[in-house]
Amino acid sequence: MASLISRGKRTWRIQVMIDGARRSITFKGTKKDAQDLLVRIERLEGYARRGLRPSADVLDWIRDLDQDFRLKLVELGLLELGRVGGSIDDLLAYARELYSHLEPRTRTNYDQYEKSLREFFGSSRPIASVTRGDADELRRWLARPGRVDESRGYGQASVAKRIKYARQIFEIAVRKEWLSANPFAGLKVPVKVDAGKRFFVPRAVAD
Missing domain, CATH: 3.30.160 (Double Stranded RNA Binding Domain)
Known part of the structure; x- marks a missing residue:
């Protein structure tokens, strides 16, 4: 009452x-x-x-x-975003509140990652409708030409950062029990090794 x-x-x-x-x-x-x-x-x-x-x-x-x-109702425990058709934009707004204490540079990076998620999913896409297949497609989409300019997609490091951020915010939804599973869980991200940082390890050390 x-x-x-x-x-x-x-x-x-x-x-x-x-x-x-x-x-x-x-x-x-x-x-x-x-x-x-x-x-x-x-x-x-x-x-x-x-x-x-x-x-x-x-x-x-x-x-x-x-x-x-709407987010105030979520914070009170009256709404679960997954159950009420909470959108990508709702989840990003909730994450933004959680990360409001971050350094400006980190916040700027997160803004870029959020922009990519909105471009791919659309702001109104219900988070409960996002599947593992969507996560795979996002990874491919980020690398396609047109993301950075007409001829280039994001590089491996930039793709990895955006996928990791998506995994991170969807994990928030799982922990809050708005979703039963994280569609980005276990999704492998490209890792590019900088040739300049490679070094020789002698067999004796490796053994």
Whole structure:
């Protein structure tokens, strides 16, 4: 059972019990809108508690939500991205929050990897629909001409970094139990050895 608490100036706090813990979410709007949201959150809590997929009308409402608010519901434990048709864009946004503390250079690299994933899958592709075959195809697609310019694809190192990032964020979805399996798990990535870094190991040392 959820409760609605006025915080003044059209600001409301909705409290709900999830897994025995009281959690809350803040909403700004009219009392009627807050009451409507309260009802929907109560329904979501019921679905989450019973491990059920939300009804069609609730799913439509979820898809129409602002992404930031949808992710708040995920963080509260009211939504599972895989169960409610969470998209690639939802997963990337969630990962972005987790990695917000990273150094600017690393964040810039991650932005590039995310761009590649959006270009291949599309922002609205449900994460639950991504298969091992899709992961294989992404690896091939990244290396094809046209990715960097008209005549070149990404090099082996760049392909490997993007595949590793995809594996990393899909593993987040598995750990959060939004997905039952990681389609990128076990997918081999190309490894290019820099000839300048090769060195001779004497037989005596190798033995």
